[in-house]
Amino acid sequence: MNPEETNLIEQYILDHIDEEDALLKELSRDANVNLLRPRMLSGHLQGKLLKMFCRMMQPQYILEIGTYTGYATLCMAEGAADDAEIHTIEINDELEDFINKHLHKSKLKDKIYLHIGDAMQIIPTIDRNFDIVFIDANKRYYIEYYDLIFDKVRPGGLIIADNTLWDGKVLQTPHQTDKQTIGIQRFNDMLAKDNRVEKVILPIRDGLTLIWKK
Numbered sequence: 001m002n003p004e005e006t007n008l009i010e011q012y013i014l015d016h017i018d019e020e021d022a023l024l025k026e027l028s029r030d031a032n033v034n035l036l037r038p039r040m041l042s043g044h045l046q047g048k049l050l051k052m053f054c055r056m057m058q059p060q061y062i063l064e065i066g067t068y069t070g071y072a073t074l075c076m077a078e079g080a081a082d083d084a085e086i087h088t089i090e091i092n093d094e095l096e097d098f099i100n101k102h103l104h105k106s107k108l109k110d111k112i113y114l115h116i117g118d119a120m121q122i123i124p125t126i127d128r129n130f131d132i133v134f135i136d137a138n139k140r141y142y143i144e145y146y147d148l149i150f151d152k153v154r155p156g157g158l159i160i161a162d163n164t165l166w167d168g169k170v171l172q173t174p175h176q177t178d179k180q181t182i183g184i185q186r187f188n189d190m191l192a193k194d195n196r197v198e199k200v201i202l203p204i205r206d207g208l209t210l211i212w213k214k
Contacts, residue, residue: 013045020044024071027102031069035098040068042136042162046205047075050134050160054079057158059131064088065119065145066137066162070099070112076134077108086112087126089119091137119145129154136162139180142187150196150213157213159197164188165207 001009020028024047032038042050050072054062058081064073067090077086090099093116103109115122119137133149135142142161153159164170166184174181191199191211198212 010045017045017048020047023102023105024074027069027071027074030098030102031071035069042068042072042075043205046162046208047071049204049208051075051079053158053160054084054132057131058084060084061128061130061132062086063123063126063128063130063133063149063152065123065133065135065149066090067099067114068095068136070103070114072134072136073112074103074106074108076132077106077111080111084111085128087115087128088112089115089117089122089137091116091118093117120148123148123152126152128152130157132158132160134160134162138183139163139166139187140183142183143190146187146191153213155213159211159213161187161191161209161211163206164201164209165203167206170207 028041031041054076060081062076062080062084064076064086067073067088070088073086073088080086090096096116099114103112103114130149130153133153135145137145146159149159164184164187166181169181170185170188191209196214198214200210202208202210
């Protein structure tokens with residue numbers, strides 16, 4: 001399909017799935033007006049997919065590495081069990097007020113535990129074994145995040161890695177200074193050889209890899 005057809009198909013999909021709720025619409029508008037990189041927000045389609053995974057698995061404990069606006073956080077909270085805990089980590093402390101502004105408006109806020117700081121330091125302090133882990137932070141460190149959380153994911157748990165097609169840059173030979181693309185390529189190559197898991201890449205938005213721990 002050409003770009004125009006792709007955009008039409010995406011709009012068709014959005015027109016035929018459940019509507020985005022009012023709080024998420026407000027959050028999305030706020031991000032587009034006030035944040036420098038609103039495209040980083042998970043968005044309606046991916047948010048509904050994350051919610052559906054949580055609906056199906058009913059996870060008790062969820063870890064999100066890379067909160068950004070809290071959009072995906074709220075989607076997972078909506079699909080998770082009533083007594084679930086969602087631990088979400090954001091390194092950029094300048095986003096804390098933005099995140100809390102919207103989380104505090106949600107009836108699901110008591111499920112959500114926001115941690116501000118470096119995930120590498122915070123993850124070892126969270127005494128939980130997770131049912132779902134969503135990785136959507138610094139692309140340079142996807143392998144390091146994966147190694148850090150692997151033993152904290154229960155057998156049968158799901159790891160979801162975002163941006164694993166990286167605007168098609170995974171097909172290119174990156175300049176040595178393009179650490180983000182190199183990081184994603186290294187992660188994808190490593191994961192392809194990891195026989196401890198089953199995995200599939202979905203070509204949704206920027207690529208979403210589902211990793212099921214045996």
